[in-house]
Amino acid sequence: MNSPVTFPPSIWAVTSPPRVPAAPLTGDVVTDTVVIGAGFTGLSAALHLAKASRDVVVLEGQAVGWGASGVNNGQVIPTLTAAEPDMWVARYGDTGRRFAELIGASAGMLFDTIRAENIQADAEQTGWFQPAHSAGRTKLSQLRADNWQRFGLEAHYLDRTATTDLLGSDRWFGGMLAPSGGHVNPLALARGLAGAVESHGGTIHEQSCVESYVHDGIKWVVKTKHGTVTARALILATNAYTGELAPRLAKRIAHSIVPVVSWQMSTEPLSDEVRSTILKGRQAVSDTRGDLRFFHYDRDNRLITGGAILGEWNVQERMAKKAASNLMASFPQLKSPPKMTHVWNGFLSMNWDRFPRVHSLGPNGWAWIGCNGRGVALGSALGREMARAVDGEDTAGLALPVTKSHALPFHPIARRIAPYYLAWMKLKDHVEPKL
Ligand SMILES: Cc1cc2nc3c(=O)[nH]c(=O)nc-3n(C[C@H](O)[C@H](O)[C@H](O)COP(=O)(O)OP(=O)(O)OC[C@H]3O[C@@H](n4cnc5c(N)ncnc54)[C@H](O)[C@@H]3O)c2cc1C
Incomplete structure (x- = not known):
């Protein structure tokens, strides 16, 4: 009998419906598709396949939603951090266009799934707003809104007055609103997706860390400590945690990225009086800074926020202080920096x-x-897209811009210095973009 998995001490671990853990894999199993990782990507792929009556087995090293999917800020965002939609077309042509369109549609798709599967995840499709933190960035917001409109995403530019009204703060200069976005309780969503996979006939094994996978010329053979899954198709959905649980798993892919720590936290529930002056429309917000400011309400009117911080001393304490003072600077009506409970x-x-x-x-x-x-939105959309690929759809028509994986040179060093990228981002935050 395995001891229960410990979850990070998030507010989501307190407010999510519990889940009875699925049994670990034991013995030899044959299936159509094996999925490694039970976050939004893996669960969304498995759900699509189970609904298409494919036999699917998900192997999760820890527990459903234990990775990024269960600890994130919960913002459902139909854009990416850096790459603008036309950059995808420039890089990948028609596939890039399909990919940009998939990103633009991703938030709407996720909320549709939540509704269709009746998932209890405190989902609020109230829109995602990206306010501009400098006057020069308002031009960027306008261009971005126009660009995304061309790729099918409903996006509007809001001027400074409308922005102040939406946020309840005059500290931003304008911004882009995407009404299809919003926010969720992410751990509840992961658990709800897992329940949906199981109710459509898929199988999940938790505490089943995959140690290796190989294609033997006919089938994929995937090994955990106590079992083996043989399958026609395989989806690796381990994202930032690739190599964290089993260091030799997909080493080149694992070393093509750097896992970077992101801090999250929640305030106590705000009083109705204060709440009525901040984010009246309950949108999810992340601004144009590299040293990002972001927040939204959870179901109990806590503000869920976070950030990143340089240096390795007293990180948790300093981070909570920084996030609280950022909120205070944006919303003086809070009267004092809010206490972070989680x-x-x-x-x-x-x-x-x-x-x-x-x-x-x-x-x-x-x-x-x-x-x-x-x-949150993109992983779910890509899970579906990869499922369509293994389900026999012609990949030429899918939104999968395939590239070869390249390990970053000197990966351990890149991993150590990556957090200091924040210093560069902070510097850039003070420079107006050339547009
Ligand atoms: C703190 C934080 C805040 C974020 N905020 C947002 C946000 O507000 N909005 C947004 O859009 N995105 C956000 N993100 C990003 C988003 O959470 C992730 O991109 C998304 O959840 C990735 O989902 P996934 O299923 O691909 O990966 P994950 O959810 O990380 O799932 C991977 C799973 O693979 C499992 N695994 C790893 N190795 C093995 C193995 N060997 N065998 C079996 N299983 C294995 C892990 O245990 C894990 O459960 C945030 C991320 C973090 C960390």
């Missing part, structure tokens, strides 16, 4: 150009990596 973190996968990567692993074998901090 502080936690997780890994996001960063790469040098902040373009997510899709890889073909072999016959009917797929992976993606490099969320760069945006993967």
Whole structure:
């Protein structure tokens, strides 16, 4: 009997419906598709396949939603951090266009799934707003809104007055609103997706860390400590945690990114009086800074926020102080910096150009990596897209911009210095972009 998995001490671990853990894999199992990792990507792929009556087995090293999917901020965002939609077309032509369109549709798709499967995840499709933190960035917000409109995403530019009204703060200069976005309780969503997979006939094994996978010329053979799964198709959905549980798993893919710690935290519930002056429309917000400011309400009117911090001393305490003072600076009506009741973190996968990567692993074998901090909607959409690929759809018509994986040179050093990238981002935050 395995002892229960310990989850990071997030507010989500307190407010999510519990899940009865699925049994670990034992013995030899034969299936159609094996999925490694039970975050949004793996669960979304498995759900699509189970609904298409494919036999699917998900192997999760820890527990459903234990990785980034269960600890993130919960913002459902239909754009990426760096790559603008036309950059995808410039890089990958028609496939890039399909990929940009998939990103634009991703938030709507996720909320549709939540509704269709009746998942209890405190989901609020109230829109995602990206306010501009400098006057020069308002031009960027306008261009971004226009660009995304061309790729099918409803996006509007809001001027300073409308921005102040939406936020309840005059500290931003304008911004882009994407009404299809919003926010969720991410751990509840992961658990809800897992329940949906199981109710459509898929199988999940938790505490089943995959130590290796190989294509033997006919089938994929995937090994855990106590069992083996043989399958026609394989989806590797381990993102930032690839190599964290089993260091030799997909080493080149694991070393193509750097896992970077992102801190999250929650305030106490705000009083109705204060709440009515901040984010009246309950949107999810992340601004244009590299040293990002982001927040939204949870179901109990706590503000869920976070950030990143330089240096390795007293990190949790300093981070909570920084996030509280950022909120205070934005919303003086809070009267004093809010107390953070829960502080936690997780890994996001960063790469040098902040373009997510899709890889073909072999016959009917797929992976993606490099969320760069945006993967709630995108991971779910890519899970579905990879499932469509293994389900026999012509990959030429899918939104899978496939590249070869390249390990970063001197990966251990890149891993150590990556957090200091924040210093560069902070510097850039003070410079107006050339547009
Ligand atoms: C703190 C934080 C805040 C974030 N905030 C946001 C946000 O607000 N909005 C947004 O869009 N994105 C956000 N992101 C990014 C987003 O959470 C991720 O991109 C997304 O959850 C990735 O989902 P996934 O399923 O691909 O990977 P994960 O959820 O990380 O799942 C991978 C799973 O693979 C498992 N695994 C690893 N190795 C093995 C193995 N050998 N065998 C079996 N299983 C294995 C892990 O245990 C894990 O459960 C945030 C990320 C973090 C860390």
